Amino acid sequence: MTLHIVSCNPQPGSGFDTACQLAQKTDALLLVGNGVYSLLPNHTSHAQLLAINCPIYALMDDLNARGVPEAATGSQMIHYVDYQEWVNLAALHPQNVSWFD
Amino acid sequence: MADKKSTLFVMQHAPIGSRSARDGVEALMAFAAFEQPVSILFVGQGAFQLLQNQASEAVGLKPHSKLLAALALYDIDNIYICAQTLKELGLSNQPLCISAQPLAASEINDLIAEHQSVLCF
Numbered sequence: 001m002t003l004h005i006v007s008c009n010p011q012p013g014s015g016f017d018t019a020c021q022l023a024q025k026t027d028a029l030l031l032v033g034n035g036v037y038s039l040l041p042n043h044t045s046h047a048q049l050l051a052i053n054c055p056i057y058a059l060m061d062d063l064n065a066r067g068v069p070e071a072a073t074g075s076q077m078i079h080y081v082d083y084q085e086w087v088n089l090a091a092l093h094p095q096n097v098s099w100f101d
Numbered sequence: 102m103a104d105k106k107s108t109l110f111v112m113q114h115a116p117i118g119s120r121s122a123r124d125g126v127e128a129l130m131a132f133a134a135f136e137q138p139v140s141i142l143f144v145g146q147g148a149f150q151l152l153q154n155q156a157s158e159a160v161g162l163k164p165h166s167k168l169l170a171a172l173a174l175y176d177i178d179n180i181y182i183c184a185q186t187l188k189e190l191g192l193s194n195q196p197l198c199i200s201a202q203p204l205a206a207s208e209i210n211d212l213i214a215e216h217q218s219v220l221c222f
Contacts, residue, residue, distance in 0.1 A: 001214070002210070002213050002214070013145065013146060013189070013190075014145070014146075015113050015145055017145065018113065018144050018145045018183070018186075021185060021206055022206055022209055022210060022213075024207075024210055027210075094214075095213050095214065095216070095218075095219050096219070097111060097213060097219050097221055098221040099113065099221070100113075100221070101119075
C-alpha cells in the first residue's frame, strides 16, 4: 500500500525505473512534474509504464503545462487527477515514496 | 528488521551533482543523534554513494564515503541496498565503503511497509 510519486524525467536509471520495478499490485503510481512525459505513447519509457500492474494516476495540470496530450496516451489504465485527488491518494496510502531528480 | 516507529531513508541520488545525498545523510544523523530508530536504503543512482575511495576534494567537495563511514559511530546498522541496482550499475564486484545488505524488490516493498515513515533523498 505504497503511493509512488514520480516527478523525475523518465530516463534509464532514473527514479522512474526504480518506481516501475518496485510497484506491486497493492501500490499506486502517481506521475507528476516531468514524470508525465512517460505518458507519451512513443516515449521509450511508455511500455515500461504500461507493464506495471498497479493503478496509474497522472496530475492533469502537469500534463497540460507540458503539452502532453491526455487522449494520446491511448490507455484506459491512466486515471487523471487534480490536486485534491492527489491529497486523497496520499492520505489513502500509509506510505508515500517520492522519486525525483 | 525495523521496529514500527522507525524511519526509512531512501537514498536515490549520486553523491555528486546535487545536494540530495549529503542532505539525506545529515538528516539521518540528526535522527540518530536524537535516538530515533532509522534505516537507510540505497537504490538507483543512490548506490553510487557507496563506492570506495571517493577523492572528491578534486572537485571541491568532502568525500561522501567518509561521511557514510561515520554512520557506524551513530550505531546505524540497518543499511540496505537494492540488489537489482548493484547488478544494473555494475557495482556487484566493487568494494563498497560501508557494508549494506542487498535486498530484492519484494524485500524492499516489505521494508517500506514496515516503517512508520519514509523520507526520500
